[in-house]
Amino acid sequence: MTINTLAKGGWHRDQMACFRKMEKVIVAMQDPDMGMKMRNQRLLITVIPHAMTGRDVINWLMQKYNMCEEEALHLGGMLVRYGYIYPLKEPRSLVLRADESPYRFQTPYFWTSTRWPATELDYAIYLAKKNIRKQGELMEYEKERYSVLHKRINHTWDFVVMQAREQLRASKQRRKADRIVLECQEQAYWLINRPPVSLTLSTFRIYFIAHFVCVCVCVCTFCLCLQIEFCRRALGRNRVKSSICLEGFVKYSEQYLSHDPIMQGCLPSNPWISDDTAHWTMNTEVVPIPSRLRVERWSFSFMELLNDAMGRREFMTYLEKEFSAENLCFWQACEDIRHGENSRIVEKVEEVYKNFLAPGAARWVNIDSKTMDKTLKGIQHPHRFVMDDAQMHIYFLMKKDSFPRYLKSDLYKNMLAKAIVPQEVKKSVFPFMRRQRHSSPSPAQAVAQASEEEGRA
Amino acid sequence: MACQGLQKGETLASLKTESDGLKKKLEVERGKLNDVELHQVAEKTEVLGALSIKTRRVLKGHGAKVLCMDWCKDKRRLVSSSQVRTSTDLWTREHGVSLPCTWVMACAYAPSGCAVACGGLDNKCSVIPLSLDKDENLAAKKKSVAMHTNYVSGCTFTNSDMQMLTSSGDGTCALWDVESGQLLQSFHGHTADVLSLDLAPSETGNTFVSGGCDRKANVWDMRSGQNIQSFESHESDINCVKYYPSGDAFASASDDATCRFYDLRADREVAVYQKDSIVFGASTVDFSLSGRLLFAGYNDYTINAWDVLKGNRVSILFGHENRVSRVKLSPDGTAICSASWDNTLRIWA
Numbered sequence: 001m002t003i004n005t006l007a008k009g010g011w012h013r014d015q016m017a018c019f020r021k022m023e024k025v026i027v028a029m030q031d032p033d034m035g036m037k038m039r040n041q042r043l044l045i046t047v048i049p050h051a052m053t054g055r056d057v058i059n060w061l062m063q064k065y066n067m068c069e070e071e072a073l074h075l076g077g078m079l080v081r082y083g084y085i086y087p088l089k090e091p092r093s094l095v096l097r098a099d100e101s102p103y104r105f106q107t108p109y110f111w112t113s114t115r116w117p118a119t120e121l122d123y124a125i126y127l128a129k130k131n132i133r134k135q136g137e138l139m140e141y142e143k144e145r146y147s148v149l150h151k152r153i154n155h156t157w158d159f160v161v162m163q164a165r166e167q168l169r170a171s172k173q174r175r176k177a178d179r180i181v182l183e184c185q186e187q188a189y190w191l192i193n194r195p196p197v198s199l200t201l202s203t204f205r206i207y208f209i210a211h212f213v214c215v216c217v218c219v220c221t222f223c224l225c226l227q228i229e230f231c232r233r234a235l236g237r238n239r240v241k242s243s244i245c246l247e248g249f250v251k252y253s254e255q256y257l258s259h260d261p262i263m264q265g266c267l268p269s270n271p272w273i274s275d276d277t278a279h280w281t282m283n284t285e286v287v288p289i290p291s292r293l294r295v296e297r298w299s300f301s302f303m304e305l306l307n308d309a310m311g312r313r314e315f316m317t318y319l320e321k322e323f324s325a326e327n328l329c330f331w332q333a334c335e336d337i338r339h340g341e342n343s344r345i346v347e348k349v350e351e352v353y354k355n356f357l358a359p360g361a362a363r364w365v366n367i368d369s370k371t372m373d374k375t376l377k378g379i380q381h382p383h384r385f386v387m388d389d390a391q392m393h394i395y396f397l398m399k400k401d402s403f404p405r406y407l408k409s410d411l412y413k414n415m416l417a418k419a420i421v422p423q424e425v426k427k428s429v430f431p432f433m434r435r436q437r438h439s440s441p442s443p444a445q446a447v448a449q450a451s452e453e454e455g456r457a
Numbered sequence: 458m459a460c461q462g463l464q465k466g467e468t469l470a471s472l473k474t475e476s477d478g479l480k481k482k483l484e485v486e487r488g489k490l491n492d493v494e495l496h497q498v499a500e501k502t503e504v505l506g507a508l509s510i511k512t513r514r515v516l517k518g519h520g521a522k523v524l525c526m527d528w529c530k531d532k533r534r535l536v537s538s539s540q541v542r543t544s545t546d547l548w549t550r551e552h553g554v555s556l557p558c559t560w561v562m563a564c565a566y567a568p569s570g571c572a573v574a575c576g577g578l579d580n581k582c583s584v585i586p587l588s589l590d591k592d593e594n595l596a597a598k599k600k601s602v603a604m605h606t607n608y609v610s611g612c613t614f615t616n617s618d619m620q621m622l623t624s625s626g627d628g629t630c631a632l633w634d635v636e637s638g639q640l641l642q643s644f645h646g647h648t649a650d651v652l653s654l655d656l657a658p659s660e661t662g663n664t665f666v667s668g669g670c671d672r673k674a675n676v677w678d679m680r681s682g683q684n685i686q687s688f689e690s691h692e693s694d695i696n697c698v699k700y701y702p703s704g705d706a707f708a709s710a711s712d713d714a715t716c717r718f719y720d721l722r723a724d725r726e727v728a729v730y731q732k733d734s735i736v737f738g739a740s741t742v743d744f745s746l747s748g749r750l751l752f753a754g755y756n757d758y759t760i761n762a763w764d765v766l767k768g769n770r771v772s773i774l775f776g777h778e779n780r781v782s783r784v785k786l787s788p789d790g791t792a793i794c795s796a797s798w799d800n801t802l803r804i805w806a
Contacts, residue, residue: 017712245723245727262790263749272791
């Protein structure tokens, strides 16, 4: 659904899709065998046939879609809001009540989707009819609109009045019960399509009009060419068997299950539930002793280790012991080039060359000769991605070699052993004792402080 | 780009036939390695019990529909928009400053937490540095970075504050250098408005996915600008796309009232999350930290939580009084924030 105004065609696909679905539900409700049981309802002194109570609607929805009462109330409420079912007793209150209040199905003639859009002319005729039938029957907002319309489409006003009179005459010839039903249906239609401003549905109407989209699929040459090129490339693509991929998802979800606070809670407690920020304090970026879950997570993948600042630091310490710290430094420098400002690319590439790639460099990294040659050539015309191949080579070197060894090392094992497993803290027994909520420094503040300190030093 | 207008012997019709033929061939290829369905593989996993997720915070204070929101990396602040409200500290409910602009459809927090980006009907995406001085005139510090020829529907920073990705109603996505405002790469392939994008959490960090009104979800290579993969199985506009935490799949939410799950390695759709009783379009999705739950916000004011593997709905969250426009997991996975047209934001945990 987009905000663009209609180009051509006037088809508001997103709303129509909803309407079709709601209509399916409504049709099922009126099914002679499996649908709802209807009865006659008294309205003042007249008996309205084929009506049902709000309670009936909810029970039917609960049974048919196997849902709880809250959801049935919600869905039923939507059917009323969009005019498929209308209330008989309080027509202006477009709410589904779970009691004996009578409701009726709107006739398809008056479905919003059938008579779209609701025209000014029709509305004028409707208001005129109401006005003629019983002087002063119009509500305040209807009176306002009536006079606005009278001004705006004054040139066709004779037609409006004539139509209104004609329709009133025709309706007098109907049986009273039918006449009342038709009046109710028409009233319900206009309550939906021209609601008083206070109803939230009016906003729906405004955006309903605005949300059109250009349905025409672009058939120009350019798009077709792109499509063909894409298909050709895609046909040659390597795919993996479903069974392998899908197993991957199952394994991933299992592995991370205990780390998922929404599914398994978190220790000591979820701050949003218990009002206690201990969990955040224990898991800040740099902390003397990290939590066990956090250290375990480093072992899930090399990316997890690198994404955690503490993990990265630990890994650097390990590499220093192994005399291969230049690999991680190189990788970090390449990341900085890739994601940094455009204006500093040239200078950064120079730095990297000097420190890591030049023969005899202080922290020379071991890249295969083919990649080295390609990179050195690329450096002559430095751009953002010039280090990509070299960076990838070093990344996979660390991933395949240093990372597994780190996980087996004493350094990691000690970290894991030392790591805290916080005690679970249940929500406070005295819920009315609200804890003080302290504000934390905003990240902008932290940066400002750091640069201030730097300035002073 | 290989073609420059029609070649000799080609007509628009012949191109169309060729395109359709290739598409069919592609479907056949994709089907070849399809040896099992997701719900079959998921049979051995435990059934999820009922979740006890409730509203824990309600944030009022927006005077208009909240169209978008994004979390700050500090896990407790967020930026929200219709009018831009910067760095609202959810924990203490302290409001940051707000910018008087309307119809901001996309907003994002910079990874450093020192700036926010916002864009919308002004066809631009601007970056606003966050300062400590609450009275400072933020509007003056606003810097235009992205320029599109139609509204901006989505924006996100890439791994640093220096680059930004945007999606637009003009049918393209674009990568920008924040400092200079230079266009680094543009991505063509959608044939209608692009409504959403998401960056891949992969090791090489080079791809992103976009979804649009042409019902397609496209995966792009950020470096070359090429469309690597494309999925067209929704029956209506795709409102939102989001990567699975491992980066091997993504989910989409659409006006056809379904959410779908696409496997990138197998190159096909592997699950559809739908129910007969769900009638209204889904406008937003996000995964829980483990990727087992998919939270989707709908136009009928509810949020449904789906079991990604088994395909059934686990929970339905009521509370909002108008459309849910955005749902986002907090950076540490402790809570979900939802933004709605009822002018409020809610935190669920």
